[in-house]
Amino acid sequence: MFRPWRHRELLLTLIEREVAGRYRGSIVGILWSFLNPLLMLLVYTFVFSVLFKVRWESASDSKPQFALLVFTGMLVFNLFSECLVQAPGLILNHANYVKKVVFPLQILPCVMLGAALFQTLVGFIVWLVFHLLVFGLPPLTTLLFPLVLLPLVLFTLGLSWLLSALGVYLRDIGQVIGVLMSALMLLSGVFYPVNALPAIYQHWLYMNPLTLVIESSRDVLIWGVVPDFGPWLGQLTVAGIVAVLGRAWFEKSRQGFADVL
Incomplete structure (x- = not known):
């Protein structure tokens, strides 16, 4: 059985190398980790609040609040998509x-996930600083944000094990996933409130595994609402099953990696 903590030193070393490698040779280096989410925050806010004039019924018309709502959705989506x-x-x-x-080999998806979580942490720091400067202290429920992300982390790890093994045998899968992620970004409620859609479409949108995580993240980070732990437990159960199945698929498939490569 794979136990990440048995390889914790290797895991941390590879995550550090992965994060540092992304910015090696650039002028500002790891500072790009902060600049990227900040620039993303400004661009998406302008496009969707000024050009498209999207609004949340439960929010004020202030652009800073809209920025936080969109940025929260992007934090969740980018973790999954990356x-x-x-x-x-x-x-x-x-x-x-x-x-x-x-x-x-099974540690490689964990390394990738660890680097993505680091980027999420940096993005959250940007979110927190923005909130402190504009609105003051965030609600106490902000402390529940890691708990809200836990099912998504397990779900993402399971799919990563599955896709990393599948990608060895089906090279086109990478192109398919790229297209799916582009569509998923627009179908997850990242840039708009789910209740802005007709009721029939809201039902379909909640079948997207990201939608509930994004909505729950906004609840704890912005609205100060404790998430419903019934759906959360359901998510955690499904994510755990996906993680176990993804890991099993990886172990079964890895026996042929050397022959294919």
Whole structure:
């Protein structure tokens, strides 16, 4: 059985290397981790609040509040999207590890997820500073944000194991995932409130695994509402099953990696 804590030193080293490698050679280096979410916050706020004039019924008309609502959705979506877009090529890009018998290949999706969580943490710091400067202290329910993200983290890890193994045998899967993520960004309630849609479409939107996480994140970070733990437990159960199945698929498939690569 795979136990990440048995490889914690290797895991942390590879995550650090992954994060540092993204900005190696750039002038401002890791500062881009803060600049990217900040620029994203400004661009999306302008496009959707000024050009498209999207509004939340329960929110004021202030652009800073709209910025926080959109940015919260983007924090959740980017965590999920970053991992799934990279997952199909993960083993292919680390083919040199495949023939190393002592290297735990199953740790690679964990490294990818760890780097994505670091980016989420940086984005949350940007969110927090923005909130403190404009609105003051966020609600106490902000402390529940990691709990809200937990099912998504497990779900993402399970899919990452699945797709990283599948990508070795089906090279086109990466292109398919890229298209799906572009569509999913517009179908997850990132840029608009779910209740702005007709009731029949709201039902379909909530079938998207990201929608409930995004809505719950806004509840705890902005509205100060404690999430309903009934749906949360359902999400956690499904995410746990996906993680177990994804891990099992990876273990079964890895036996043929060396032959294909």
